[in-house]
Amino acid sequence: MSLNFAILGAGRIGQVHARAVAATPGAKLVAIADPVAAATDALRATYGCDVRSIDQIEASGDVDAVVICTPTDTHADLIERFVRAGKAVFCEKPVDLSLARVQACLKVVEASKGKVMVGFNRRFDPDFMAVKAAIEAGKIGAVEMVTITSRDPGAPPADYITRSGGMFRDMTIHDFDMARWLLGEEVETVYASASVLTDKTIGDLGDFDSANVILRTATGKQAVITNSRRATYGYDQRIEVLGAKGMAAAENHGESRVVLADEKGFHAAPLLNFFMTRYIAAYANEIASFVAAVQGNGPMPTTTHDGLMALALAEAALKSVKEGRAVKVSEIL
Ligand SMILES: NC(=O)c1ccc[n+]([C@@H]2O[C@H](COP(=O)([O-])OP(=O)(O)OC[C@H]3O[C@@H](n4cnc5c(N)ncnc54)[C@H](O)[C@@H]3O)[C@@H](O)[C@H]2O)c1
Numbered sequence: 001m002s003l004n005f006a007i008l009g010a011g012r013i014g015q016v017h018a019r020a021v022a023a024t025p026g027a028k029l030v031a032i033a034d035p036v037a038a039a040t041d042a043l044r045a046t047y048g049c050d051v052r053s054i055d056q057i058e059a060s061g062d063v064d065a066v067v068i069c070t071p072t073d074t075h076a077d078l079i080e081r082f083v084r085a086g087k088a089v090f091c092e093k094p095v096d097l098s099l100a101r102v103q104a105c106l107k108v109v110e111a112s113k114g115k116v117m118v119g120f121n122r123r124f125d126p127d128f129m130a131v132k133a134a135i136e137a138g139k140i141g142a143v144e145m146v147t148i149t150s151r152d153p154g155a156p157p158a159d160y161i162t163r164s165g166g167m168f169r170d171m172t173i174h175d176f177d178m179a180r181w182l183l184g185e186e187v188e189t190v191y192a193s194a195s196v197l198t199d200k201t202i203g204d205l206g207d208f209d210s211a212n213v214i215l216r217t218a219t220g221k222q223a224v225i226t227n228s229r230r231a232t233y234g235y236d237q238r239i240e241v242l243g244a245k246g247m248a249a250a251e252n253h254g255e256s257r258v259v260l261a262d263e264k265g266f267h268a269a270p271l272l273n274f275f276m277t278r279y280i281a282a283y284a285n286e287i288a289s290f291v292a293a294v295q296g297n298g299p300m301p302t303t304t305h306d307g308l309m310a311l312a313l314a315e316a317a318l319k320s321v322k323e324g325r326a327v328k329v330s331e332i333l
Contacts, residue, residue: 002028003028003064003295004028004030004062004063005028005029005030005063006029006030006032006066006067007021007033007043007066007069008054008069008070009071010033010042010043011034013069013092014032014067015042016275016276016283018032018043018046020286024287024291025288026291027291029049030049030063031049031051031063032044032049032051033051033054033056033057034051058081058082058085058087059085064087064294065088065090066078066087067287068090068092072097072170073097075094075095075096076095076104076105079095079108080108083108083109083116084108084112084114088116088294090119090286090287090290091116091118092118093177093307093310094169094307095118095308095311096311097165097169099312099315099332102304102308103308106308109304115300116303116304117286117289117300117301117303119302120174120177120302120310122178123181123286123302124281124282124283124289124301125281125282125285126282127251129285131182132182138245140241140242140243140245140247140248141243141244141246142243142244143182143241143243144242145222146178146182146183146221146223146241147223147224147226147238147241147242148175148224149238150174150226150236151227151230152229152230152235152274153230153231153232153234153274154229155199155202155209158201161202166206167207167227168192168194168318169315171229173311173314174310175225175227176215176309176314177310179225179313180309180310180313182239183221185217185221186218186329187216187313188216188218189215189216189326189327189328189329190214190216190317190328191213191214191320192211192212192318192321193212193213194208195209195210196208196210197209197210198210198230199229202229208321209229209230210227210228211226211228211321212227215313233270233271234272234273235271235275236252236271237253238251253272254268254270256268257269286302289301312329312332313329316329316332319331
């Protein structure tokens with residue numbers, strides 16, 4: 001039996017997930033909701049799905065699961081609404097920008113025994129999964145230090161910066177989740193430094209565009225995250241994990257693997273430009289993992305708790321920048 005999906009929100013990430021659902025064996029895209037007709041018309045034409053309102057989808061007997069791709073401030077309400085309606089829920093990060101709201105949502109999910117997966121797509125990237133598998137197989141020994149480089153090719157529009165909660169809650173949140181996942185231990189202390197180096201408008205909006213964060217667990221393991229909203233050479237996404245017996249690293253993905261050499265040097269293609277292309281395989285894998293977990297009645301691969309912990313690290317980083325000191329996660333949660 002196929003798992004029938006509706007997608008809520010047909011913007012940038014809604015389109016990515018529509019393609020992933022349509023391509024996943026055992027999944028079927030039945031309906032899409034978005035108040036903007038131009039967004040839904042394109043998806044209806046491509047996938048032959050219905051366009052329905054959120055109310056209609058909630059009441060639809062032929063929809064088993066929803067993918068929430070609407071703006072962040074709608075996520076927690078929609079999660080609660082759809083778990084109460086008995087649907088499985090895949091929700092894009094972050095669950096909400098308020099820790100209290102995420103905690104309240106988590107209680108509703110637990111009370112209704114809802115199946116909710118939160119979209120931390122990088123855990124499903126084939127290269128990053130291979131790094132994690134190497135750690136779990138003991139190939140690099142006990143993890144000691146994690147280094148995450150995560151730079152966007154350019155800043156989003158000004159209105160997105162204000163709505164999305166700023167760099168730590170919207171962008172670094174992926175890296176906080178990756179750090180927890182790769183360290184294999186919860187973070188105890190956060191130290192962050194952030195500044196505005198690429199675009200003054202971002203600073204005028206009260207946000208940062210350049211940041212370094214150091215995370216430390218109770219046993220002394222550390223992760224360093226380095227972020228920028230500007231990378232002139234494309235979407236820069238690298239991780240490195242140092243263990244007692246070795247190191248595992250995942251390098252960037254270029255548009256091609258061909259290298260040309262001449263008297264001036266070696267020339268390679270630019271990096272894949274942004275998440276829609278760099279993480280295609282990750283988005284496909286995460287939807288396939290969601291389908292497998294729902295159909296097999298297994299645990300969700302990423303949960304509302306993961307969403308809560310990543311947001312707590314973002315809040316700790318913000319506090320650290322404001323107060324110029326290391327912040328314990330216990331001060332936040
Ligand atoms: N995991 C990732 O890699 C990733 C990448 C991008 C965005 N996101 C997250 O996905 C969410 C959406 O981001 P985006 O960049 O796609 O935004 P977007 O603005 O491109 O798309 C949002 C869409 O939702 C629609 N919408 C608004 N209110 C709605 C409602 N009540 N019902 C139905 N549709 C509604 C809008 O019309 C718009 O088409 C954000 O929370 C963002 O943090 C995650």
